[in-house]
Amino acid sequence: MTELTFIAQLGIYAMMFVVLAAAVAAVTLRNLFHCALALAGVLIGVAGMYLAMHAEFLAMVQILIYVGAVMTLIIFAIMLTQRLGAGDVAQNNKQSLFGAVAAAGFVVTLGGILWKTPWPVKEEAVTSSFSASDLGESLMTTYVLPFEIIAIVLFAVLIGAIVVARKDAPKGAEQ
Amino acid sequence: MFYGSGVLRGMLVTLKNMIQSYFCKPEDGGLFTSQYPEKRLPEKERFRNFPFLIYDKEPENLRCVACDICAKECPPKCIYIIRDFDTDGKPLKKPKIFDIDLTVCMNCGICEEACPFDAIYMDHEFEISGRERQGSLLYHKDDLLKSNEHFHKIRPTDAAAIDTRRQEDEAKKQAVKKEPPKPPSTAS
Amino acid sequence: MDQLFVGIKTALLSMLGTFMPDWLVTVHSVLISATGIAIFGPLTMMYLTLIERKVVARMQNRLGPNRVGKFGLLQPVADGIKMLTKEDIVPYKADKLLHLLAPITIVVPALMVFAVLPFGRGMIAADLNVGILYFLAVSSTTTISIFIAGWGSHNKFALLGAMRAVAQMVSYEVPMVLSLVPALMIAGSLSTGAIVAAQAERWFAFTPWGFVAFIIFYLCGVAEVNRSPFDLAEAESEIVAGFHTEYSGMKFALFYMAEFMNTFTISALAATIFLGGWHGPFLPSWFWFLLKTYILIFVMIWFRGTLPRLRIDQLMGLAWKFLLPMALVNVVVAGFWYMSSGVIRTFGSIACLVVAFMVLTALNRPYVPEKREYTFAEN
Numbered sequence: 234m235t236e237l238t239f240i241a242q243l244g245i246y247a248m249m250f251v252v253l254a255a256a257v258a259a260v261t262l263r264n265l266f267h268c269a270l271a272l273a274g275v276l277i278g279v280a281g282m283y284l285a286m287h288a289e290f291l292a293m294v295q296i297l298i299y300v301g302a303v304m305t306l307i308i309f310a311i312m313l314t315q316r317l318g319a320g321d322v323a324q325n326n327k328q329s330l331f332g333a334v335a336a337a338g339f340v341v342t343l344g345g346i347l348w349k350t351p352w353p354v355k356e357e358a359v360t361s362s363f364s365a366s367d368l369g370e371s372l373m374t375t376y377v378l379p380f381e382i383i384a385i386v387l388f389a390v391l392i393g394a395i396v397v398a399r400k401d402a403p404k405g406a407e408q
Numbered sequence: 409m410f411y412g413s414g415v416l417r418g419m420l421v422t423l424k425n426m427i428q429s430y431f432c433k434p435e436d437g438g439l440f441t442s443q444y445p446e447k448r449l450p451e452k453e454r455f456r457n458f459p460f461l462i463y464d465k466e467p468e469n470l471r472c473v474a475c476d477i478c479a480k481e482c483p484p485k486c487i488y489i490i491r492d493f494d495t496d497g498k499p500l501k502k503p504k505i506f507d508i509d510l511t512v513c514m515n516c517g518i519c520e521e522a523c524p525f526d527a528i529y530m531d532h533e534f535e536i537s538g539r540e541r542q543g544s545l546l547y548h549k550d551d552l553l554k555s556n557e558h559f560h561k562i563r564p565t566d567a568a569a570i571d572t573r574r575q576e577d578e579a580k581k582q583a584v585k586k587e588p589p590k591p592p593s594t595a596s
Numbered sequence: 597m598d599q600l601f602v603g604i605k606t607a608l609l610s611m612l613g614t615f616m617p618d619w620l621v622t623v624h625s626v627l628i629s630a631t632g633i634a635i636f637g638p639l640t641m642m643y644l645t646l647i648e649r650k651v652v653a654r655m656q657n658r659l660g661p662n663r664v665g666k667f668g669l670l671q672p673v674a675d676g677i678k679m680l681t682k683e684d685i686v687p688y689k690a691d692k693l694l695h696l697l698a699p700i701t702i703v704v705p706a707l708m709v710f711a712v713l714p715f716g717r718g719m720i721a722a723d724l725n726v727g728i729l730y731f732l733a734v735s736s737t738t739t740i741s742i743f744i745a746g747w748g749s750h751n752k753f754a755l756l757g758a759m760r761a762v763a764q765m766v767s768y769e770v771p772m773v774l775s776l777v778p779a780l781m782i783a784g785s786l787s788t789g790a791i792v793a794a795q796a797e798r799w800f801a802f803t804p805w806g807f808v809a810f811i812i813f814y815l816c817g818v819a820e821v822n823r824s825p826f827d828l829a830e831a832e833s834e835i836v837a838g839f840h841t842e843y844s845g846m847k848f849a850l851f852y853m854a855e856f857m858n859t860f861t862i863s864a865l866a867a868t869i870f871l872g873g874w875h876g877p878f879l880p881s882w883f884w885f886l887l888k889t890y891i892l893i894f895v896m897i898w899f900r901g902t903l904p905r906l907r908i909d910q911l912m913g914l915a916w917k918f919l920l921p922m923a924l925v926n927v928v929v930a931g932f933w934y935m936s937s938g939v940i941r942t943f944g945s946i947a948c949l950v951v952a953f954m955v956l957t958a959l960n961r962p963y964v965p966e967k968r969e970y971t972f973a974e975n
Contacts, residue, residue, distance in 0.1 A: 415902075
């Protein structure tokens with residue numbers, strides 16, 4: 234079976250590579266629609282990573298919500314607010330070198346901090362797997378307060394969206 | 409009744425149609441599609457397609473005298489006639505060339521109504537497909553000549569009426585030949 | 597007979613196991629299932645096109661295609677050859693990559709759902725323990741494909757059709773998910789195999805909440821697949837065929853294939869979750885599953901032959917104003933059913949659902965303006 238784990242590990246590394254490539258493409262491509270599609274690729278790849286870590290529920294919900302709904306919203310936003318025909322948006326400007334240096338410094342600092350921190354990860358937390366029913370139980374018992382607060386926040390969002398999207402009654406015109 | 413009952417009633421109608429299409433005869437709800445190349449529907453007499461020339465017993469006895477009336481009356485001008493001349497140069501009452509361009513003919517039947525000699529009538533032939541535009545769809549005199557029996561077969565009532573009329577005219581002509589007409593009486 | 601296909605697969609694997617190492621046999625087990633699905637899926641789709649044409653024709657008092665083979669059985673082959681040999685036209689200013697990507701990203705999810713369908717006893721390709729969620733996740737990626745198709749055609753009518761199709765799909769996903777929730781609650785698991793096993797004594801469709809959930813899921817499924825009467829986005833007489841206007845040849849064949857595969861999967865899932873999956877007396881389990889699925893597909897074709905198309909505002913109104921509240925009430929009723937027992941639960945749930953139905957239809961009456969009085973008209 235070690236051959237299978239080897240093939241599985243190869244597959245996981247390939248998926249990580251694809252995620253990184255798509256993420257780089259999402260910020261460097263010229264055509265904005267292509268960038269949005271690369272972002273969808275990144276999100277699908279991240280779902281694949283969740284699958285590799287035995288979190289199936291999270292992977293499926295990631296695809297359902299991010300790729301199914303959030304990407305739709307992002308693509309709507311891109312389509313409705315930007316003229317994509319002119320593909321000659323400049324990719325660099327005069328401050329590119331300074332920006333690259335600052336980004337590299339940030340990556341080095343953050344990477345160093347992440348590497349050196351002793352994360353309190355237990356062995357059994359990495360290898361265990363939860364089922365959807367365990368998640369549901371913990372949402373209803375241990376984490377019930379955040380659950381209810383999220384429910385109230387979503388409710389407020391729905392009401393706000395309806396209020397914002399309603400047509401204004403022509404009261405001003407009648408006066 | 410309840411919301412959605414109309415949809416269900418409509419769906420029962422289509423289901424009834426579907427089941428009837430398998431079991432019922434064409435008259436009461438079954439299928440009345442006729443499978444074309446194997447079974448053809450009977451032709452109606454008044455169906456009208458491209459014209460043809462009539463001959464009485466032999467193809468040399470064609471009724472057409474090349475008077476050119478049908479060519480002049482034809483709206484898209486698809487008929488082309490050239491009269492035949494005999495060896496002395498005198499005109500004969502026959503066409504040498506009688507061409508109809510089927511790609512131009514619009515099946516109106518005006519040539520049939522205009523001909524005073526009962527020579528050209530509309531045929532029922534519709535399965536004329538050709539691979540080239542001008543090759544097989546330009547009919548010459550030999551292609552257009554068909555016998556009076558063919559005319560009787562496709563349009564019996566019209567052919568019978570025309571034959572009785574022609575026989576009456578023949579009989580009147582013979583009667584006039586036997587008895588010369590009286591000279592007009594001189595005015596007093 | 598019941599385990600015919602399982603027996604074939606185990607025989608093949610044991611034959612392979614004689615000369616291959618274990619891990620390769622595992623890989624082959626996956627490959628055999630995948631090949632089975634890859635053959636069954638497109639073959640189903642081809643013959644579904646023929647069944648649809650013939651059934652719709654019989655409902656319209658005419659014969660369907662019957663010239664190509666005996667009873668038209670080779671017609672899908674002729675259609676396939678036609679689509680393969682057609683010229684592939686890409687509009688001049690369209691983005692070639694996007695134009696190519698859209699049919700691919702719409703067929704792949706359609707085919708991926710076949711992996712969680714329980715074709716028979718022990719015949720699921722991948723018995724995931726989040727099977728239903730997998731189906732919902734994978735079929736929600738179709739919205740992006742439709743966007744890509746509409747945008748990549750560089751045609752404003754295709755874009756408009758794509759926007760309408762996406763709006764329709766997104767709005768019908770909500771009642772669909774909510775209608776599945778009662779079945780998941782009662783079965784206690786997201787896995788399709790477990791849901792079928794939970795229907796051993798009594799199919800979910802024979803309970804009050806299950807019946808309503810089945811109807812809601814089926815209607816939302818018909819709308820998700822963009823079939824009549826919800827096919828505003830892609831019918832021939834509407835905005836020039838919608839998001840697949842500029843596609844011809846093999847790319848259009850892929851869109852068509854995705855639509856029919858989606859039809860099959862939605863019917864199969866409705867049969868699995870509500871009609872008892874492969875349960876049934878005497879006959880083999882896979883035969884019952886296919887029979888139930890094909891009966892539901894026949895009902896979809898029946899809808900197509902009968903009903904006129906819904907307008908876009910009627911479509912959206914149906915989803916948001918009728919199906920969504922009904923699905924929410926249904927969830928509550930299912931919870932009540934689970935908690936109580938005896939006569940009270942049957943009558944209570946039926947009464948609750950009927951009252952909710954009446955209230956919603958009364959609230960959704962279309963606006964009828966009052967009759968006008970004409971003073972100078974005679975009668």
